[in-house]
Amino acid sequence: MRPPRTFRPAPDSPRLAILRSADRTELWTETVGREPPVYGERWTESDGRPYRSFEPARSKVSAAIVKGWQGPLPAPGEGWLYLGAASGTTASHVADLVGPTGRVYAVERSLRPFSRLVTLAERWPNLLPILGDARDPSAYAGLVPPVRGIYADIAQADQVEIVLANAELLLEGAEGRVLLALKTASMGRDATAPQHVRRAEEALGRLLDLEPSTRLDPFHRGHYFLGGVVRPGHFGAPGPTTPRPPRGHSPARRRR
Secondary structure (H helix, E strand, O other), X not given: OOOOOOOOEEOOEEEEEEEEOOOOEEEEEEOOOOOOOOOOOOEEEEOOEEEEEXXXXXXXXXXXXXXXXXXXXXXXXXXXXXXXXXXXXHXXXXXXXXXXXXXXXXXXXXXXXXXXXXXXXXXXXXXXXXEOOOOOHHHOHHHOOOEOEEEEOOOOOOHHHHHHHHHHHHEOOOOOEEEEEEEHHHOOOOOOHHHHHHHHHHHHOOOEEEOOOEEOOOOOOOEEEEEEEEOOOOOOOXXXXXXXXXXXXXXXXXXX
16 A cells, blocks of 8 residues: 555445545545555545545546535445446445445446456445346346345446336335436437437436536546435435444535
């Protein structure tokens, strides 16, 4: 590890540290994992706690925060469903954000990245790999309790429909949240990127109170970050199985 540094956690995301300077923004997550690094990220300590750099060029969540995303993020103690986990680069950071008492149910359908995800999960005990197709959430519903949030990074033409199907089946009601890294290039040539974003917002807006979308260029070309909180009354009472954040903590919206 590098010499100790002093980090101040973000007020509404206590396992995330944001360091801003005149020319750059650095993100660090307090990790629940063990070295070696997952993708070459830096590791260090602050007040005896291990942190690792959360690189915007490697993670769309990180890029969204750097680009000004003000919407919801995973919070300590929560259960999240991750669709399109691949080998676990961002999934491991989501596992850091929910902390040791949270859970990340990481769905990946391709065997090669899934094998790397399984290996990674040996060092992240709250990261639970699931070999499955996100288009068929009923196939893994028995492995996933009601979750507080869903994050999706699936470069498919029907990515919005996939997210909504998973949300209807597995998302908890009150304060349930959805985050989507939308790849417009995968959505067909019948519309421009802004038109695809508007269509996605219209579809998601039937379920969510949406935050303003964030364009992820230059970190991830052609990608936009969308998300928000479930509209009141869309689902029934919240499920009992997902841990709640501490009293006084409201993860639904980040402070502005």
